[in-house]
Amino acid sequence: MSSVLLRPGVDAIAVKGWWSAHQWLLLRRITQVSVLGLFLAGPLFGIWIIKGNIASSLTLEVLPLSDPYLLSQSLFAGHWPETTIVIGALIIAAFYFLVGGRVYCGWVCPINPVTDLAAWIRQRFDIKGGARFPRQSRYWLLAMTFITASISGSLLWEMVNPVTIVYRGLIFGMGMVWLLLLAIFLFDLLLSPRGWCSHLCPMGAFYSLLARYTPLRVSASKREQCNDCMECYAVCPEPQVIPPALKGAEQGIGPVITGINCTNCGRCIDICSKHVFQFSTRFTHTSYQGAI
Amino acid sequence: MSKADKRVDQYRRRFLIRAAGQACGAALLGMGLLTLARQTYGLPATAIRPPGALAEPDFLAACVRCGLCVRDCPYNTLKLSELGDKVTTGTPYFIARNIPCEMCDDIPCVVACPTGALDKELTNIDDARMGLAALVDEENCLNFLGLRCEICYRVCPLINKAITLEAQHNPRTGKHALFIPVVHSDACTGCGKCEHACILPEAAIKVLPTHLAKGAPGQHYRLGWEEKQKAGGSLVAPDKEHEYNLPEGFRYEHEGQGLIKEKESDKTPFGSNPLDTLNQRGNSNE
Numbered sequence: 252m253s254s255v256l257l258r259p260g261v262d263a264i265a266v267k268g269w270w271s272a273h274q275w276l277l278l279r280r281i282t283q284v285s286v287l288g289l290f291l292a293g294p295l296f297g298i299w300i301i302k303g304n305i306a307s308s309l310t311l312e313v314l315p316l317s318d319p320y321l322l323s324q325s326l327f328a329g330h331w332p333e334t335t336i337v338i339g340a341l342i343i344a345a346f347y348f349l350v351g352g353r354v355y356c357g358w359v360c361p362i363n364p365v366t367d368l369a370a371w372i373r374q375r376f377d378i379k380g381g382a383r384f385p386r387q388s389r390y391w392l393l394a395m396t397f398i399t400a401s402i403s404g405s406l407l408w409e410m411v412n413p414v415t416i417v418y419r420g421l422i423f424g425m426g427m428v429w430l431l432l433l434a435i436f437l438f439d440l441l442l443s444p445r446g447w448c449s450h451l452c453p454m455g456a457f458y459s460l461l462a463r464y465t466p467l468r469v470s471a472s473k474r475e476q477c478n479d480c481m482e483c484y485a486v487c488p489e490p491q492v493i494p495p496a497l498k499g500a501e502q503g504i505g506p507v508i509t510g511i512n513c514t515n516c517g518r519c520i521d522i523c524s525k526h527v528f529q530f531s532t533r534f535t536h537t538s539y540q541g542a543i
Numbered sequence: 544m545s546k547a548d549k550r551v552d553q554y555r556r557r558f559l560i561r562a563a564g565q566a567c568g569a570a571l572l573g574m575g576l577l578t579l580a581r582q583t584y585g586l587p588a589t590a591i592r593p594p595g596a597l598a599e600p601d602f603l604a605a606c607v608r609c610g611l612c613v614r615d616c617p618y619n620t621l622k623l624s625e626l627g628d629k630v631t632t633g634t635p636y637f638i639a640r641n642i643p644c645e646m647c648d649d650i651p652c653v654v655a656c657p658t659g660a661l662d663k664e665l666t667n668i669d670d671a672r673m674g675l676a677a678l679v680d681e682e683n684c685l686n687f688l689g690l691r692c693e694i695c696y697r698v699c700p701l702i703n704k705a706i707t708l709e710a711q712h713n714p715r716t717g718k719h720a721l722f723i724p725v726v727h728s729d730a731c732t733g734c735g736k737c738e739h740a741c742i743l744p745e746a747a748i749k750v751l752p753t754h755l756a757k758g759a760p761g762q763h764y765r766l767g768w769e770e771k772q773k774a775g776g777s778l779v780a781p782d783k784e785h786e787y788n789l790p791e792g793f794r795y796e797h798e799g800q801g802l803i804k805e806k807e808s809d810k811t812p813f814g815s816n817p818l819d820t821l822n823q824r825g826n827s828n829e
């Protein structure tokens with residue numbers, strides 16, 4: 252079976268065609284590029300729709316959008332913030348609360364394409380082994396970033412946080428950021444499979460916590476059609492969230508993937524040749540077909 | 544203990560050990576970070592924070608490194624530190640020698656800052672204290688050499704307040720004046736226009752962090768002349784005027800005039816014999 256899993260998606264492409272077997276992936280990449288493009292349009296072409304970077308920004312000169320994780324760090328560091336960033340952070344927190352906390356990871360974060368690429372290469376070239384950190388490590392790291400912010404009285408994690416450093420680098424000047432990207436890529440590729448995003452990143456952990464009651468979720472609504480091809484596990488960055496929804500019918504668990512680590516990336520929807528998954532809300536079992 | 548209980552117990556043990564391991568890992572990383580931060584939090588003396596920036600430790604707690612201040616600076620003065628730069632990564636700064644702060648009236652950088660890292664209390668740019676200019680090289684400053692360069696003085700937005708020219712005697716030529724540029728910390732904003740404009744290949748006047756540019760007087764020091772002014776008069780018993788043993792008709796003026804002949808007499812006060820004068824017997828043979 253592992254030979255099949257070297258190239259997951261063959262069945263899906265055969266059944267649904269290449270485009271629908273990649274629709275969410277493409278949409279995600281388009282979103283990532285567009286968001287970055289909006290930030291870059293200013294410095295590159297003088298079209299100032301969004302100013303700043305993902306830490307905090309101003310859209311069309313009126314709408315502040317700020318990262319709640321950075322604001323939290325700042326609070327832990329002991330700074331009483333201006334209202335602007337509080338409003339911006341509340342808007343962003345509310346948004347991700349609604350669409351799924353880690354939609355940030357899957358649809359916006361600049362590290363995601365890098366770690367996805369590493370995971371893809373691992374799979375394709377059957378690179379095995381490497382250290383596996385417990386998936387809970389990220390929450391300890393999250394706590395660590397807050398505690399060290401308090402001790403140092405500064406946004407200490409922002410000295411190394413690859414997410415904000417890379418994004419800022421892309422917009423304001425890369426400096427040595429390429430090295431950081433390379434480090435993350437090699438870490439995921441050779442040292443620890445899906446090590447960064449799915450096990451360690453405290454930013455991902457923070458957004459996971461926002462997803463506890465997220466309405467928008469993926470649902471294995473046609474789980475009875477599952478033929479156990481295992482391809483969804485192979486492509487999912489957080490495969491531990493799938494079994495309860497996919498295999499929980501006997502235990503009376505609903506088909507909605509409620510695990511907070513799910514990034515709503517939709518890869519499972521794409522890859523499944525049996526049309527098991529679809530976007531849905533956490534409240535419904537009957538489903539609506541995704542927009543595309 | 545029943546078998547099931549034992550299992551639960553073992554499960555709990557394993558869980559606790561795992562959790563402890565993760566916590567330790569995170570703590571180790573945290574400690575590493577804290578030490579690293581000590582060494583790498585940097586603000587070289589030539590890098591100046593934007594106007595209104597909180598004191599450095601508070602600034603590092605407040606600034607989320609968004610670059611909105613940088614974007615709204617009309618003169619491209621501000622830069623966001625890139626990874627690997629000497630300035631704490633992602634934070635805004637400027638190098639006066641490259642592009643100084645133009646001291647915009649509306650202070651757009653402060654207005655743009657969403658966090659308060661640049662203090663909104665700052666509404667008059669003249670109140671900004673980004674640093675303090677110091678004329679650090681008295682050997683090469685042209686005005687110290689007796690020339691009339693004083694570009695720094697001319698470009699200062701607070702000319703005659705932040706920099707004044709103080710005339711001094713030029714001991715080299717003996718007859719000219721030196722016009723010494725003197726920076727006044729009660730007015731200098733640290734904008735860096737002077738450093739930027741200094742015509743020397745390496746500026747003789749530089750904006751430095753205030754604590755580097757400025758000394759501090761001992762807490763118990765009192766300046767006598769200021770105390771005197773405050774008190775409206777001398778606080779110590781006035782000095783008795785010194786009296787000289789002068790020949791009749793002479794007076795000594797302390798303010799600089801020296802020996803003054805009070806009344807004109809046709810006789811010289813001294814005898815014609817110089818020995819008499821030396822022996823203080825000027826009038827003896829009258």
Ligand code: SF4
Pocket residue numbers: 355356357360361362363366414447448449452453454455456
């Ligand atoms: S886990 Fe972290 S690095 Fe990975 S996609 Fe999410 S925010 Fe980005």
Ligand code: SF4
Pocket residue numbers: 605606607608609610611612613634635655656657658659660661
């Ligand atoms: S606008 Fe404020 S928070 Fe943003 S980079 Fe400048 S000083 Fe920092």
Ligand code: SF4
Pocket residue numbers: 675676695698699700701705706726730731732733734735736737738750
């Ligand atoms: S830095 Fe120089 S130019 Fe600016 S206010 Fe001070 S003395 Fe004047």
Ligand code: SF4
Pocket residue numbers: 678683684685686687692693694695696724740741742743746747748
């Ligand atoms: S511009 Fe430079 S050389 Fe000229 S007076 Fe000022 S400090 Fe001296």
